[in-house]
Amino acid sequence: MALVHLDALYRVAVRLARNRAEAEDIVQDAVLRAFRSFHRFDPGTNCRAWLFTILRNVFLNRVRTQGREVPEAEVGDFDQVEMAFDTDVDRNPEEQFLQTMLHGDVDRALTTLPLAFREAVLLVDIEGLTYREVAEVLECPIGTVMSRLSRGRRLLRRALERYAREHGYVKEDG
Amino acid sequence: MNCSEIQARLAAYVDGEMAVSQIAAVEGHCLECRHCAALVRAEREFRQLLRRQPREAAPAELRTRILRQVRREAALAKGRRWLPASAVAVAAAVVVALLLSARTPPLVADLVDKHIAYANVERPTELASTDRREVAEWFRSRTGLRVTVPDYSPSGIHLAGARLAEAHERQAAYLLYEKGRTLLSVFMVPLPASGGTLRGDRVRYRDQEYVTYERKGFRTVSWTDDQAVYALVSMLDYDALLECADRLRQERAQQTRL
Numbered sequence: 001m002a003l004v005h006l007d008a009l010y011r012v013a014v015r016l017a018r019n020r021a022e023a024e025d026i027v028q029d030a031v032l033r034a035f036r037s038f039h040r041f042d043p044g045t046n047c048r049a050w051l052f053t054i055l056r057n058v059f060l061n062r063v064r065t066q067g068r069e070v071p072e073a074e075v076g077d078f079d080q081v082e083m084a085f086d087t088d089v090d091r092n093p094e095e096q097f098l099q100t101m102l103h104g105d106v107d108r109a110l111t112t113l114p115l116a117f118r119e120a121v122l123l124v125d126i127e128g129l130t131y132r133e134v135a136e137v138l139e140c141p142i143g144t145v146m147s148r149l150s151r152g153r154r155l156l157r158r159a160l161e162r163y164a165r166e167h168g169y170v171k172e173d174g
Numbered sequence: 175m176n177c178s179e180i181q182a183r184l185a186a187y188v189d190g191e192m193a194v195s196q197i198a199a200v201e202g203h204c205l206e207c208r209h210c211a212a213l214v215r216a217e218r219e220f221r222q223l224l225r226r227q228p229r230e231a232a233p234a235e236l237r238t239r240i241l242r243q244v245r246r247e248a249a250l251a252k253g254r255r256w257l258p259a260s261a262v263a264v265a266a267a268v269v270v271a272l273l274l275s276a277r278t279p280p281l282v283a284d285l286v287d288k289h290i291a292y293a294n295v296e297r298p299t300e301l302a303s304t305d306r307r308e309v310a311e312w313f314r315s316r317t318g319l320r321v322t323v324p325d326y327s328p329s330g331i332h333l334a335g336a337r338l339a340e341a342h343e344r345q346a347a348y349l350l351y352e353k354g355r356t357l358l359s360v361f362m363v364p365l366p367a368s369g370g371t372l373r374g375d376r377v378r379y380r381d382q383e384y385v386t387y388e389r390k391g392f393r394t395v396s397w398t399d400d401q402a403v404y405a406l407v408s409m410l411d412y413d414a415l416l417e418c419a420d421r422l423r424q425e426r427a428q429q430t431r432l
Binding site for chain 2: 006007009010011014024027028031032035036106107121124125126128130131146149150153157
């Protein structure tokens with residue numbers, strides 16, 4: 001019945017916390033909480049989303065008590081940056097740089113994204129959750145998932161393009 | 175739909191989150207518009223790049239540590255009796271299963287469990303459809319997978335729908351058929367599927383090799399070609415399952431020739 005593996009929880013935790021030791025603590029804490037509140041889990045609902053929700057809450061609680069990354073504030077700042085970018089963005093359908101990505105580039109780029117975008121991209125693109133599941137985990141409407149996903153992917157693309165330039169795969173004038 | 179409408183919905187389309195009724199409009203447009211078609215391709219490639227990322231496992235030491243702690247908690251909870259013992263046992267079993275599931279049971283055994291799980295939920299499919307073409311199209315737009323949707327209607331086995339399943343951390347295609355009240359699950363797990371060789375008895379049917387295997391009262395017939403592992407799971411008898419397997423193989427061969 002529980003089809004989410006510990007591995008998936010661990011992978012998400014590493015990318016949320018950007019730190020392996022901390023990720024291990026988060027996963028451990030989340031599994032114990034899942035165990036303690038299992039009687040409240042509604043078997044008709046999605047187990048995977050339920051577990052990721054617990055994991056995320058554990059992570060956010062730690063962040064808040066430590067006074068670090070705050071997701072909502074970051075989104076606000078980026079909204080404005082993105083608006084400015086959007087006007088002159090020319091989508092390039094070729095994107096040869098995708099073929100040139102080195103092992104680890106995607107992860108490196110992902111960790112540079114602000115939390116709100118990182119978690120949306122992570123859950124949909126890396127772990128394969130549906131929009132509805134992600135909306136459940138992030139406790140927000142599906143429309144918000146879609147807009148965060150879209151901005152997250154755009155930021156990720158841009159970071160990857162930057163790496164491709166650093167590796168010398170694409171010319172500066174791109 | 176015009177270009178800007180298409181581009182606004184590009185992500186939902188490529189993510190397989192678009193209503194089936196709109197998919198045809200996007201595809202019609204992309205046949206005519208090379209720019210939008212190229213954008214769709216680029217979006218797909220980007221998604222595939224992300225999906226191809228190595229999927230690391232949790233450290234074994236972490237798994238052991240958590241298991242130990244869950245067992246300790248279960249023992250304590252039983253002692254305190256703040257929950258019925260049966261609830262504690264279920265919770266502990268589920269959490270332990272969750273942790274151990276990463277130890278990778280044989281692929282087909284995993285698929286039988288999925289068949290049972292799907293049979294017990296209200297909506298076993300994500301796409302309820304009896305239209306083979308629509309189902310194939312749904313997989314293609316959602317995952318880029320070319321899934322063969324065999325026609326079993328001459329044997330009285332009818333398509334009920336499809337979903338994306340996960341098997342051994344790989345995205346798999348799942349087709350659900352019904353013969354009266356008996357369900358037939360067809361899984362296609364793209365290679366490389368982990369789990370080594372298929373478990374069970376080797377049989378030959380119409381000059382092809384299959385593996386049969388029974389678990390929890392369900393019969394399975396599975397085989398591998400150069401693209402995927404295929405498995406049929408049902409309460410139907412082996413003759414019917416082998417017939418269905420042969421049919422799928424033939425249709426698959428026909429499709430790849432095209």
